Amino acid sequence: RMDHRALEMETKLYKAIHQDLLELHYQPKIDIKSNKMIGMEALLRWHDSELGQIPPNKFIPIAEESGLICDIGEWVLRKASLQILQWKEQYGLNLRVAVNISPTHFEEPCFIDRLKIIIEETKVDPKSLEIEITELSMMHYNKELINKIKKLKDLGLTISIDDFGTGYSSLSYLKNFPVDTLKIDRSFIVNMIDGDSNIAMVSAIISLAHALKMNVVAEGVETEYELEILKKHHCEFVQGYYFSKPLSVSDFDRFLENNR
Numbered sequence: 001r002m003d004h005r006a007l008e009m010e011t012k013l014y015k016a017i018h019q020d021l022l023e024l025h026y027q028p029k030i031d032i033k034s035n036k037m038i039g040m041e042a043l044l045r046w047h048d049s050e051l052g053q054i055p056p057n058k059f060i061p062i063a064e065e066s067g068l069i070c071d072i073g074e075w076v077l078r079k080a081s082l083q084i085l086q087w088k089e090q091y092g093l094n095l096r097v098a099v100n101i102s103p104t105h106f107e108e109p110c111f112i113d114r115l116k117i118i119i120e121e122t123k124v125d126p127k128s129l130e131i132e133i134t135e136l137s138m139m140h141y142n143k144e145l146i147n148k149i150k151k152l153k154d155l156g157l158t159i160s161i162d163d164f165g166t167g168y169s170s171l172s173y174l175k176n177f178p179v180d181t182l183k184i185d186r187s188f189i190v191n192m193i194d195g196d197s198n199i200a201m202v203s204a205i206i207s208l209a210h211a212l213k214m215n216v217v218a219e220g221v222e223t224e225y226e227l228e229i230l231k232k233h234h235c236e237f238v239q240g241y242y243f244s245k246p247l248s249v250s251d252f253d254r255f256l257e258n259n260r
Contacts (some may be wrong), residue, residue, distance in 0.1 A: 010066045012048055013059055017071050022046050024079050025246035028255065029098070029217060029239045032231050037259060039096035039130070041239060042080040043246045044072070064104050073105040074114060081124035083249065088128075091256055098130035100162055103137040112151050119155070126156035132183065134162050138173060146176060153178050160217070165205060175212055182209040186220025186240075192229055203233045210234070 016022050026040040046054045063069040080097045087093055105111060119126055131152055138145070138161065149159055160181035165188055184205050191198040202218075209216045218230050221240035230238060247255055 006062050006065075009051070009054070009059060009062050010068070012051065013046070013063060013066075013068055013072075016046060016048070017068065017075055021048075022072070022075060023248070024076065024083065025248055026083075026097070026252045027239050027246040028244045029237050030243050032227070032236060032238055037095070038237065039098065040252070041098040041100070041132070041246075042076060042083075044076060045246075060102070064102060069102050070105045070108055073099075073101055074118065077115065077118050077129075078122060081118060081122040081129065084128045085122065085124055087256065090253075093256070094128070096128050096130050096158060098132050098160065100132040100134075101137075103134060106133055106137045106148075112148065112155075115152075116155070127158075130158040130160055130181075132160050132162040135164060135166065138177065146178070149178055163219075165201075174208075179214060181215045181217055181237075183217045183219055184235075189218050189220050189226050189230075189240075192226060199229055199233075202229070202235075206230075206233050206235050 023045045024042045025045050026042055028037045029039045029041065030036070031038050044056055044060075046056075046059055048054055060069070063072050076099050080099050084095060084097045087095060101111075108114075118124075119129075152159055158180045159178070160183055161177075161179055162183045163185040164182045166185045182205065184202060188198070188202050188205070192202060206216050215237065216235045217237040217239060218226075218235050219239055221227055221230065221238040221242045223242060226240075227238065227242060244255060
């Protein structure tokens with residue numbers, strides 16, 4: 001049962017979604033070779049007038065439990081689609097925005113139909129959208145899941161597996177998924193400083209992805225040392241504080257101005 005506080009948060013969250021009080025921040029994704037930005041990840045932020053800044057790990061579980069997660073997912077997809085169009089118009093940039101979809105939302109039977117409606121209404125180019133699904137979504141491996149991913153690909157979207165290495169996905173399943181990108185979880189990147197076996201793990205994930213014709217994004221890159229190792233092991237893309245923290249829309253505008 002939800003306790004009183006969780007119930008209060010659920011009520012506030014419902015209001016926040018329907019009154020457009022949530023916010024997206026964007027973290028640049030960088031091409032290691034050219035140091036150029038190739039896209040960004042949309043990250044959800046919620047500031048409540050009474051409760052202040054509420055971290056996602058506090059409100060996402062409540063959203064999952066209450067069924068609000070699908071409303072949130074659609075809100076994020078719509079908002080990110082409109083934003084990418086605005087930046088394209090403003091700066092002439094063809095960037096791709098990645099949106100993380102929760103397993104609960106992804107498993108909804110109407111997920112693809114609702115996504116099509118968002119694409120039609122916002123007029124976003126599907127090639128500008130990347131859907132990030134966690135390894136958890138892959139655990140219910142079946143034909144239906146593969147068909148769903150294929151349908152997304154047919155629409156023109158890019159698919160990536162987020163937090164790779166933290167879940168339980170079997171390697172034999174991985175080869176059956178028509179996925180474009182593996183995102184190496186931050187925990188692997190941080191641990192590289194502890195020596196060869198940790199670096200070997202990261203190197204193995206990169207090699208595996210490349211063997212399956214996937215790109216690799218390393219998450220949470222914060223130091224020159226981490227960047228150099230990833231470069232040495234042919235990781236293509238990185239995101240993390242080394243280049244930029246997640247930025248509000250106005251800060252991202254400044255980031256784009258400065259990096260034109």
